């Protein structure tokens with residue numbers, strides 16, 4: 005079988021990880037890179053050996069691509085998916101899929117009408133620690149409670165300055181990942197309550213949130229997120245999790261230490277990532293999850309299997325974000341509407 009021909013659209017901050025990761029996936033050949041900023045397109049071409057473009061339409065007309073990897077910020081996702089759909093090219097698209105759920109639905113309708121496949125680059129559930137935690141859940145019986153925590157003082161706006169300008173910050177940019185983890189671990193959500201706090205000096209938007217989710221299984225999860233937590237050592241970029249089940253509990257702690265507590269016994273293991281050769285130590289776990297996410301996309305394109313984080317699946321996570329904003333505004337529990 006010949007390799008899939010792909011292209012990255014948007015060669016900014018986070019795309020550097022996408023660009024490097026495609027080089028590690030044997031079934032993919034990165035044929036082209038595109039950024040409206042010629043210097044960024046050129047830099048990405050030098051990094052990967054792909055052909056640089058500054059116009060997506062020209063690239064789609066020229067390159068005979070199997071897929072595009074959209075790594076621009078959310079406002080551009082809808083028009084870019086429309087262009088890919090018109091060209092009959094499959095898509096993997098960064099989160100957040102769109103600025104609001106109406107935009108997500110329009111993107112899915114466009115992709116489905118064109119018959120292209122679409123996956124969201126929702127990388128948290130492809131993190132090695134999350135995969136290890138999920139596998140270990142088979143040993144704790146019926147899960148009934150989880151505490152899922154992303155609380156850090158990491159200066160996210162330093163590399164992503166546009167986050168200081170967005171109206172919806174903590175839940176749409178970061179909470180979306182942690183809510184996806186809640187679905188990944190405990191299944192779909194019947195309703196949720198949320199409280200948000202504006203705790204960051206550079207923005208009036210909420211930078212911290214606490215949510216309580218009732219899952220359809222009857223389990224309850226507490227999902228907490230913050231970018232203004234002063235803590236040493238800072239767990240960034242780890243999500244810390246505790247899950248309690250009928251036969252034991254699991255504790256995913258700092259430095260990828262996983263504890264399994266069962267009556268009379270504690271088992272400790274490591275769920276550390278396999279660090280890619282190109283990784284930066286601070287971001288290694290995130291970078292490995294990018295590689296895992298993109299490898300999953302390529303495998304499913306080849307095999308025809310459903311993407312774990314298909315566009316339709318991500319609609320359900322997006323509905324949790326919308327429900328959380330609605331609950332924070334009304335003070336009432338909200339039923340997510342995917």
Ligand code: NAD
Nearest residue numbers: 014015016017018019038039040075076077078098099100
């Ligand atoms: P960025 O602003 O650094 O990069 C975006 C790039 O897209 C820019 O270089 C811009 O010139 C380019 N661009 C914009 N419109 C374009 C178009 N029509 N055609 C070609 N290029 C275009 O943004 P970023 O911080 O890299 O974020 C990109 C996306 O990645 C966001 O959706 C963000 O939420 C997401 N992200 C995800 C993670 C994660 O862990 N999953 C981490 C960081 C960022």
Ligand code: 89V
Nearest residue numbers: 160164177178181241290
């Ligand atoms: O996912 C994101 O958008 C980033 C993070 C730091 C969590 O990777 O902000």
